[in-house]
Every structure is written in C-alpha cells, then in structure tokens.
Amino acid sequence: MTAVLVLVFVxxxxxxxxxSIAMGGAGMAALVWGGSFSPLLxxxxxxxxxxxxxxxAVPFFILAAELMTGGRITDLLVRFACQxxxxxRGGxxxxxxxxxxxxxGISGSALADAAGPGSVIIRMMRQAGYPTAYAAALTASGAIIAPIIPPSIIMIIYALTDNSVxxxxxxLAGIVPGLMLGTSLLFVNWWIAKRRNFTFPLQRPAWGQFLKESWKVFPALLMPVIILGGIHGGVFTPTEASAVAAIYAFFVGRFVIGTLSIAQVPRILVNTALMTSAVLLVVSMASIFAYMLTVLQIPQAVSQYIASLGLSPTMLLIVVSLFLLVCGLFLDTLPAVIILVPILAPLAQNAGIDPLHFAMxxxxxxTIGMITPPVGAVLFVxxxxxxxxxxxxxxxxxxxxxxxxxxxxxIVFVPALTLWLPNFFGYAR
Incomplete structure (x- = not known):
C-alpha cells in the first residue's frame, strides 16, 4: 500500500x-488497494x-477580508500608504x-492580497514608470507577509494539526517575523531604487486631506488589535474572534466609511463560499492522505530515522528547514502543514525545541515557498x-x-525573535 500511495501521489x-485531488486520490487508491479497509472509511x-x-474561523476570516475589499477599504489602505x-525616491x-x-492584519491570505490590492498597486507603479517585473516581484514578496501577521489561516490549520500550540x-509569535519580512523588503526597495534611480515621486497631499484619509483608514487598522486583545482578554475564543472580525468589517464598511452597500453582500458571500470551499477541500483531502500515512506508519519510520541521527536541536532545525524548503517547491502550504507537521513536530519537541518557535x-x-518556482502559487497569481x-x-x-x-x-537561529511576545503574554512554554 505504501508504494501505491506514493506512486499515485507523485x-x-x-x-x-x-x-488536493492528488492527495485524496492517492489516499483512496491505497485504501482500496489494500483490501483490508471498508470503502466507507x-x-x-x-x-x-x-x-x-x-x-x-477560516470562513469568517475570509468573509471579513472580503467585506473589507468589497467596501473598498483596501483601496483606502493603498491610497493611505501612497500618501x-x-x-x-522609490516611494x-x-x-x-x-x-x-x-x-x-486583515486578510490572512497571501493569494487574496496578491489578487486584490496587489493588482491595484502594480497598476499604480506601472503607470508611475516602474518596471512591471519589479512591481510584480515586490508585490508577490509582500503578499506572503499575510500568513505571518495575524490573523492567519495557515496558523489556524497548524494549531489544529499540532495540539502543543x-x-x-x-x-503573537508571527508579529515580529512578519514585521521583519516587511523591513527586509523596505531595505531591498531602498537599495534597488537608489541603484536604478527610481525617481517617480507622488505629490504629497495637503495635511487636511491626509488627516481625513488617515481617519478613514484607522478603523480598518484596529482589526488585528481587536482580535488579539479580545482573545487575550478572554472576551472570545479564536473561533468567535473570526465572527467578531466579520461583523466589525461589515460595520466599518457600511456605517463608518459608508462604502459597503447591501447590494454587494450577495456577491461577497459567494466569493467567501468559493474561497472557503477551496480551503476545506484541501483540508478534507489531506486528512485521508495523512490517515493512510499514519496507518502505514510512515511518520513513525521517518521520525525514528531522523532521531537515530542524534542531531542537536540547531542541526535538527537546519535539516528540517532544508527538507521543508524542498517540499515547498512542490507542495502548497496548507497540504504541506497537514501532512508534515504530525511527522516533524514530535521530533522537535523530543529535541527540546520550543513548539512555537518550531511552528514559526x-x-x-x-510560506516563502509560495513565491519559489515551480509551484509558487503567489507567483502564478x-x-x-x-x-x-x-x-x-x-x-x-x-x-x-x-x-x-x-x-x-x-528566525531559525534566534528563537527570541519569535518567542518574546508569546513569553510576554504568557503563551510560550
């Protein structure tokens, strides 16, 4: 059955x-081929x-992001950042x-950011005179910050897969790494803009107009604070926080900014349903694949082999990172988390690596694999x-x-970058 599972998948x-279909098909083929399991499984x-x-929490966070986009709040964010x-230089x-x-801090999805506000900023940069390839590359690189800074769909799936986090x-662990990614891209943009002499400045708006635009954007920027503050304060659970985020997004778009109309809601609900279905299809198909991996004791065999190498915690992180880098070239992020975390997380815990650090x-x-060929989903978007x-x-x-x-x-070699915020709020081990 192991050969059938691997062969069909590859x-x-x-x-x-x-x-997703490859994982589900491989799991079903292995299950049926063995003959010792009921098809009802x-x-x-x-x-x-x-x-x-x-x-x-997944559909509600997606709905919150769609409401923000439908209410043109994302357009306000783009304009605010430009102003x-x-x-x-390189503004x-x-x-x-x-x-x-x-x-x-709103969407939690790299693909949504790349396809939505990403298209707006690419068009603006192209019209201003920036090379299209540069604008597209910077947008793709920035889009992967979305799964790192909360709320994050990938983090929700990870927490469901590994009960130790x-x-x-x-x-909380994702905030500093996400801001570090953004800072690194700001530095790259400074270096390239200076090297290529990107002098396409926009006219600075009057202070009155700038403050007016800032006031409109401020409620949207409060969403991550409300989510994290509510969960930490015990006001609501992470799942309930997603529903609060959706209600807050509707309230801001409809009554605060006034750009969200009732006529837009059916289309927003349809888009949310489609995106949610795609995520749940991946999770569902990956579950049968992961079940067959467990039945065939493949995770146990891999874990025993890596454990037999007697690696130090640092070397284990390096080996796992290289392995994940290769996997990220061919697997989408969500399936990779569902398949690989049950195999690798116990190894990290046995080696004394903090679960939150390993998770990040x-x-x-x-997530970086989403912008690396040949299966970089964000690149294709x-x-x-x-x-x-x-x-x-x-x-x-x-x-x-x-x-x-x-x-x-x-992040690999300095765990404190990931752990100091969870430690401060009492969520690290």
Whole structure:
C-alpha cells in the first residue's frame, strides 16, 4: 500500500493534477488497494477532516477580508500608504510594502492580497514608470507577509494539526517575523531604487486631506488589535474572534466609511463560499492522505530515522528547514502543514525545541515557498494579474527572496525573535 500511495501521489503531481485531488486520490487508491479497509472509511475520513469547531474561523476570516475589499477599504489602505511615503525616491515601492503589512492584519491570505490590492498597486507603479517585473516581484514578496501577521489561516490549520500550540500563541509569535519580512523588503526597495534611480515621486497631499484619509483608514487598522486583545482578554475564543472580525468589517464598511452597500453582500458571500470551499477541500483531502500515512506508519519510520541521527536541536532545525524548503517547491502550504507537521513536530519537541518557535520555522519556510518556482502559487497569481511571464518574474524576485531567506535564517537561529511576545503574554512554554 505504501508504494501505491506514493506512486499515485507523485504521478498525479507530475501530470498536473491539483495537489488536493492528488492527495485524496492517492489516499483512496491505497485504501482500496489494500483490501483490508471498508470503502466507507473514505467518506468518514473526508468528513472528519473538516468536522472541527476551530476550523469555522477560516470562513469568517475570509468573509471579513472580503467585506473589507468589497467596501473598498483596501483601496483606502493603498491610497493611505501612497500618501504616507509616496513622495520619496522609490516611494511607491515603500507604499507597496506598507500596504502588504496593513493588509496582512486583515486578510490572512497571501493569494487574496496578491489578487486584490496587489493588482491595484502594480497598476499604480506601472503607470508611475516602474518596471512591471519589479512591481510584480515586490508585490508577490509582500503578499506572503499575510500568513505571518495575524490573523492567519495557515496558523489556524497548524494549531489544529499540532495540539502543543494555540492559535493566539501562533498569532503573537508571527508579529515580529512578519514585521521583519516587511523591513527586509523596505531595505531591498531602498537599495534597488537608489541603484536604478527610481525617481517617480507622488505629490504629497495637503495635511487636511491626509488627516481625513488617515481617519478613514484607522478603523480598518484596529482589526488585528481587536482580535488579539479580545482573545487575550478572554472576551472570545479564536473561533468567535473570526465572527467578531466579520461583523466589525461589515460595520466599518457600511456605517463608518459608508462604502459597503447591501447590494454587494450577495456577491461577497459567494466569493467567501468559493474561497472557503477551496480551503476545506484541501483540508478534507489531506486528512485521508495523512490517515493512510499514519496507518502505514510512515511518520513513525521517518521520525525514528531522523532521531537515530542524534542531531542537536540547531542541526535538527537546519535539516528540517532544508527538507521543508524542498517540499515547498512542490507542495502548497496548507497540504504541506497537514501532512508534515504530525511527522516533524514530535521530533522537535523530543529535541527540546520550543513548539512555537518550531511552528514559526515551518510556517515561514512553507510560506516563502509560495513565491519559489515551480509551484509558487503567489507567483502564478501575480503573473496573471501583472501579465508578466513567469521566468521574468522569477528573475526579478531574486533580491526579495534573498532578503526574506535572511530573515528566515535569523528566525531559525534566534528563537527570541519569535518567542518574546508569546513569553510576554504568557503563551510560550
């Protein structure tokens, strides 16, 4: 059965089958081939994979982001970032990164940020005179900040997969690494803008107009504070926080800013349902694949082999990071978390590595994989949005990738960067 599971999965990936379908098909094929399991296990495992109360946070966070986008709050964020720093050399590049940081606290999805506000800022940079490939590369690099700064869909899935960490702990652990990613991209933009002489400044608005725009944006920027503060204060659970976020997004868009109309709500609900279905399909299909891995004792075999190497905690993190880097080239982030975390997390705990630190190493590594070929999902979204060939985009993104890998290396070797906020609020081990 092991050979069938691996063979079907690999062949399906090679011929271009979506990863979720490849995992589900491989798990079903192995289950049926063995003959010792009832076919009824298939629907049972598919359903049990998504039969989780904490998983309800995913559609509500997606809905909150869609309400923000539908209410044109994301447009206000883009304009605010441009007005804030668009008047200096490379200003729109800085605004691009700031917009990515702002949006990260709202959407939690790299793909949503790349396809939505990313398309707006790319168009603005192109019109201002920036090379399209550079604008697209900077946008793609900034989009992956979304799964790192809370709220984050990937962190919710990780917490469901590894019971040794909490959602709020992961949310807090992601703040500093997310801001470090943004800072590294700001530095790259400064270096490239100076080297290529990007002098396309925007006119600074009058102070009255700037303050008016800032007032409109302020309620949107409060969303992460409300989510984290409410969870930490015990006002609501992480799942309930997602519903609060959706209600808050509707209230801000409808009554505070006034840009969200009731006529937009049906379309927003449909978009939310489609995006949620895609996420739940991945989780459901990955659950049957992970179940067959467990039945065949593949995780146990891998764990025993790595444990037999007698690696120090630091060397274990390096080996795991290299392994995840390779996996990230071929697997989407959510399936990789569901499949690999049950194998790797126990190893880290046995080696004395803090679960939150290890979680951030895994999440950051796999998230960076979203902008690395050949299966970088964000790259493919940006190529469609910006109409840039994939090879051109892959070359342009090299400096940004180098900066983000430097941040990742710091996170691996300096656990305090990840753990000091969870420690301060009492969520680290």
């Amino acid at each position: 062949v399906a990936l090679i011929i271009g089958v979506p990863v 298939v629907p049972q495992r598919l359903f049990s994979g998504i039969d989780s109360f904490p998983l309800m 804030l720093i668009g008047n200096v 729109l590049g800085y605004a691009n990164v700031l917009m990515a940081i702002f949006m990260a 909490s959602v709020i702990g992961l949310f 190493v895994v999440i950051l590594n796999l 940006i190529t469609v949005v910006a109409k840039v060939p994939i090879f051109t985009l892959a070359r342009a993104i090299i400096p940004m990738l180098a900066a983000e890998f430097l941040v990742f290396t710091l």
